[in-house]
Amino acid sequence: MKKSLFILAVASLLSGFISCSDKQGIPNQDKPALIPAPQEITLKNDFFSLTRRAAITLDSSNPELLKIAHYLNSKTAPATGFEIPVEKHGNIKFELADDTTLGAEGYHLLVKHGDILITAHQPAGIFYGVQTLLQMLPPQIKSDRKQEDFDWTIPCADITDKPQFAWRGLMLDVSRHWFTKEEVKKYIDQLAEYKMNVFHWHLTDDQGWRLEIKSLPRLTEVGAWRAPRVGQWWQREKQLPGEEATYGGFYTQDDVKEVLAYAAERYVRVIPEIDVPGHSLAALVAYPELACMKAPETVGVGNKFYGEDENTLCVGKETTFEFMDKVLTEVAALFPDEYVHIGGDECFKGFWHKCPRCQARMKAENLKDENELQSYFIHRMESLLKEKGKKLIGWDEIIEGGLAPDATVMSWRGMEGGIKSAKAGHHVIMTPAEHCYIDLWQGEPSVEPDTYSMCRLKDSYSFNPVPDGVPAEMILGGQGNLWAESVPTFHHAEYMTWPRGWALAEVLWTGPEKANWDLFWPRVEQHFLRADEAQIKYARSMYNAIVTPRYTEDGSLEIALDSEPGNLDIYYTFDNTDPDNFTPKYEAPLRVPKNATWLRVVTYRDNRPIGKVITLTIKELEKRAEDTRRVIGNL
Structure with a gap:
């Protein structure tokens, strides 16, 4: 029971973290969707603005921290048009602490209206705190071109995080x-x-x-x-x-x-x-x-x-x-x-x-x-x-x-x-x-x-x-x-x-x-936007319909349709025309009409196509159903 309550609490928290447009003071474009999800997170009703006045404070005798500061600049300067200098009294602070509970790679990230503090036991933790910070910036931060007149805001949050596996x-x-x-x-x-x-x-x-x-x-x-x-x-x-x-x-x-x-x-x-x-x-x-x-x-x-x-x-x-x-x-x-x-x-x-x-x-x-x-x-x-x-x-x-x-x-x-x-x-x-x-x-x-x-x-x-x-x-x-x-x-x-x-x-x-899963795939969609800005190729295959044919006990071919995201509408045809939101909508497993040659399927969301049109011959569906029956029979 405690585990169930914990999962519900985390689900509620992460759901709010993805859709924070109702949080006063946080611009709509700043909807952080972190992958991987942090172990502990509390989102605040405010934001930090990254501007030319920002500076990084760190132990300048530590070459690893200096390299992380350089890395952060390499990721932000192309889109913002400015670099964040390392200064004695900056509003972004990297700090190594004696907190061994964070391990070699854990970190604590505290974003407040006026400053940011990343604390870790080892420099690797600072690096991973920076990764989280970068994901909290809008997707446009991934662009290799300067974004004119853009507000670089980061939601205020308190995050404690470390990896499950080394x-x-x-x-x-x-x-x-x-x-x-x-x-x-x-x-x-x-x-x-x-x-x-x-x-x-x-x-x-x-x-x-x-x-x-x-x-x-x-x-x-x-x-x-x-x-x-x-x-x-x-x-x-x-x-x-x-x-x-x-x-x-x-x-x-x-x-x-x-x-x-x-x-x-x-x-x-x-x-x-x-x-x-x-x-x-x-x-x-x-x-x-x-x-x-x-x-x-x-x-x-x-x-x-x-x-x-x-x-x-x-x-x-x-x-x-x-x-x-x-x-x-x-x-x-x-x-x-x-x-x-x-x-x-x-x-x-x-x-x-x-x-x-x-x-x-x-x-x-x-x-x-x-x-x-x-x-x-x-x-x-x-x-x-x-x-x-x-x-x-x-x-x-x-x-x-x-x-x-x-x-x-x-x-x-x-x-x-x-x-x-x-x-x-x-x-x-x-x-x-x-x-x-x-x-x-x-x-x-x-x-x-x-x-x-x-x-x-x-x-x-x-x-x-x-x-x-x-x-x-x-x-x-x-x-x-x-x-x-x-x-x-x-x-x-x-x-x-x-x-x-x-x-x-x-x-x-x-x-x-x-x-x-229900909290993960919406965050994937947000990272599609980030990948678009970075010109990184990715697959949108999760939007395509899942077509599962099988033979029933009476020997009839039955076709189930599904999708990985839970909110897609699936439309189909057997009449050789392209499916859309004016053709039949999938509600229950399909039986193949007499003399049908093809099944065509497409997924929609909000009355717009989102997946590819899938065209399968009835012979191919029969073959897949027979292969499935053979595998089940051999188990």
């Missing part, structure tokens, strides 16, 4: 498609604005090796380039003999240092991933001697190869471990974080089974099967990393054959691998595909760019990283993963990340026990 991340795959150094920095900047603190950099895979390793120059001279292709992934024609490899790129170690410095100023950890022993086709093309039998001749372009062409390092050759020692030595020296991710996922073991060297290794080490051979490889990777002062993270496949003693597991195939690892005393980062794979469809597939499965905004928002019965202290947190097979441009990477990244940010900062 690991709040996003992963970007730069192998399947290449993203420039500047695009990577932009991605880091965007995730930091939502108090996410881990950037997982997937640097190597079958379709490209993206990190300069000075002792192994062919990794980037050869492995970073492939023939240009468009079209559906896995359906592409492989690189032809004599065809020039012109698509790709790589990051020099100086590039990486620049990205790391940029991330550090935003309190973002950068976790490099070198994906081995599988997903290594690009490395085998560069160094064919690492293959069991015959290395491929060209880097993958998105063509089918799994089980046909080798993409797995030979574990039977000691040269493989010499190669990995060189790679990890340079990675460990370059990246300051305590963790290095070594992948370990989707390792095809068929060539190991045929390889006499791998079989000899299994016999010499008394390994009963190829799963234990992979475990042997992972154990040796952990030993190499320990020698270099690093800890190992791997995808949950590293459990198979026996988990390395101190490995941290990133669980993507559901929660099961994470649960098993946590109960065995291993730290876990939860990233189950059904909640955290942001490369998947986020709405009706027929009106979305091509991919292969579904993860709606509501799915991401319902993520709870700590399953029942698991020691909470073993779960470091979670992250979203953007695999890039179907993400050819940075603009599309933004589309796939936001708003699902906002949902994950709130779950991981505010905590799943405080999640409230």
Whole structure:
């Protein structure tokens, strides 16, 4: 009962925080809608005006606080047209205090009519207080052009806030498609604005090796380039003999240092991933001697190869471990974080089974099967990393054959691998595909760019990283993963990340026990406005109708229609015309009229279309209903 009352109180408070036009003295344009929602907040009936007379006061001997002041100016000066100087007696104060209850990242933000105070135990907390402050400014603050004659007002509020989870991340795959150094920095900047603190950099895979390793120059001279292709992934024609490899790129170690410095100023950890022993086709093309039998001749372009062409390092050759020692030595020296991710996922073991060297290794080490051979490889990777002062993270496949003693597991195939690892005393980062794979469809597939499965905004928002019965202290947190097979441009990477990244940010900062969908999605709409001002691409897929066909007990096809926001009207037609608010309105599950060919659906709000028109053939609906019946029958 107490929990229910607490949720109602928070709901009432946040609802008022979003719609504060009834608060006297607060201009209508200043409606703050914070993502992630703070732990505690009280909104006051007044506002602070940010003007040219503003100044920042801080301990000028602390370089981190000075950098945060510079960061704040970088975010406000383009739109306001003025910078906020650091002075001895300013009305915006950054203050470090001995309040250990705020932890390393918590903060207290007090906005009054005449001044603003951000207090934290560590500089990271000041940084996150600044993020909240920026979100309390009108959306126009995100513009890169000066807004003439604009009143920059911030609602007065008292906020105490800190994160629920220490690991709040996003992963970007730069192998399947290449993203420039500047695009990577932009991605880091965007995730930091939502108090996410881990950037997982997937640097190597079958379709490209993206990190300069000075002792192994062919990794980037050869492995970073492939023939240009468009079209559906896995359906592409492989690189032809004599065809020039012109698509790709790589990051020099100086590039990486620049990205790391940029991330550090935003309190973002950068976790490099070198994906081995599988997903290594690009490395085998560069160094064919690492293959069991015959290395491929060209880097993958998105063509089918799994089980046909080798993409797995030979574990039977000691040269493989010499190669990995060189790679990890340079990675460990370059990246300051305590963790290095070594992948370990989707390792095809068929060539190991045929390889006499791998079989000899299994016999010499008394390994009963190829799963234990992979475990042997992972154990040796952990030993190499320990020698270099690093800890190992791997995808949950590293459990198979026996988990390395101190490995941290990133669980993507559901929660099961994470649960098993946590109960065995291993730290876990939860990233189950059904909640955290942001490369998947986020709405009706027929009106979305091509991919292969579904993860709606509501799915991401319902993520709870700590399953029942698991020691909470073993779960470091979670992250979203953007695999890039179907993400050819940075603009599309933004589309796939936001708003699902906002949902994950709130779950991981505010905590799943405080999640409230009905309060979250209206705030998402406010952040659409902010993204528009910043020219950041995002998906409006939550507005599209959800079409769910099923067969009833009498064998009839029945179609349910729904939407993620709860206040949309849904209109439909079966007569081949476009639906609008003059066609039938959905009220109850539909039966298909005789001889109908198509169903067309659209969503409206306030008598205006808000979602895309969805057109589905009756044959497609029948197929989906049959697929659903088959899945249910197999459960």
